[in-house]
Amino acid sequence: MAPHHVLTLMVVGFGLLTQVQGDRCPLGFVRHKTSCYWFSTYKGSFPEARSMCRYLRSDLAKVTSKDEDDFLRHFALVRGKAPNYFLGGSDFRQTRRWSWNGEEQQMTYTNWGPREPNNPLTQHCIVLSKAYNYQWGDYFCHYANNFVCECPVLQ
Template structure:
């Protein structure tokens, strides 16, 4: 029997035997649309945040729609206490051209007015994307070595989906 068929059968069996309210996101992650999000309670540099997300089988969040942007901004505001959160984009490959990690372009930008500006008071080294509290969690570029909280994202679980409506 092929591994793919075994996977499909196990998922079907799990969804039949699992309770209706089986979560499709890991503990601590919040489901919205086809993604699960984790708002960190720790701070790290952009590289550290990316590593944490990878450890949890996820990546730094990528915002691709107004709905997703609104949801993450609202949740960030509800979390209270963080001046910002890392998202998964940089302009480290080509200055001024922000791309999501992995190389996909940003098709839905939500920059704060005047951003990105690649400027801080000491030098021109703001290359990583974050949600900034002072602008209502709109986007801002920031020095990648600064330590702030971050948002991890992963797709909802394919297995154990409610009523076999699984998404990838």
């Protein structure tokens, strides 16, 4: 079954994720400060991952500080098993100019793994990469990967 078919079928089972836990995050999300994060156990291309996050009333994670990055890396190391997790960063707007979720403003915080980003002509999406202890790597957007969704803590 093609990856996009897998995601299409999984959407049916996610209705409960919109319920709210006591810590004001949707069910299945983990809170860190003012954001809630969901580490997928499913794979999809970058566009599919973003669609799934939006279905869950969130977006692909936007990492703007060392503290936030440390939290995500620690969670991936302790609980995550995936080789890669898509984040919301890409250089779609302009090659080698990385931004979050299509924003115009260039990233101010980065945590690239050794020799990353290393393939500016074909790898335009950012992943947390197990190969780099979950530091960032540039990666093929059309490959199916796990992903991290983020939403604000619910009021």
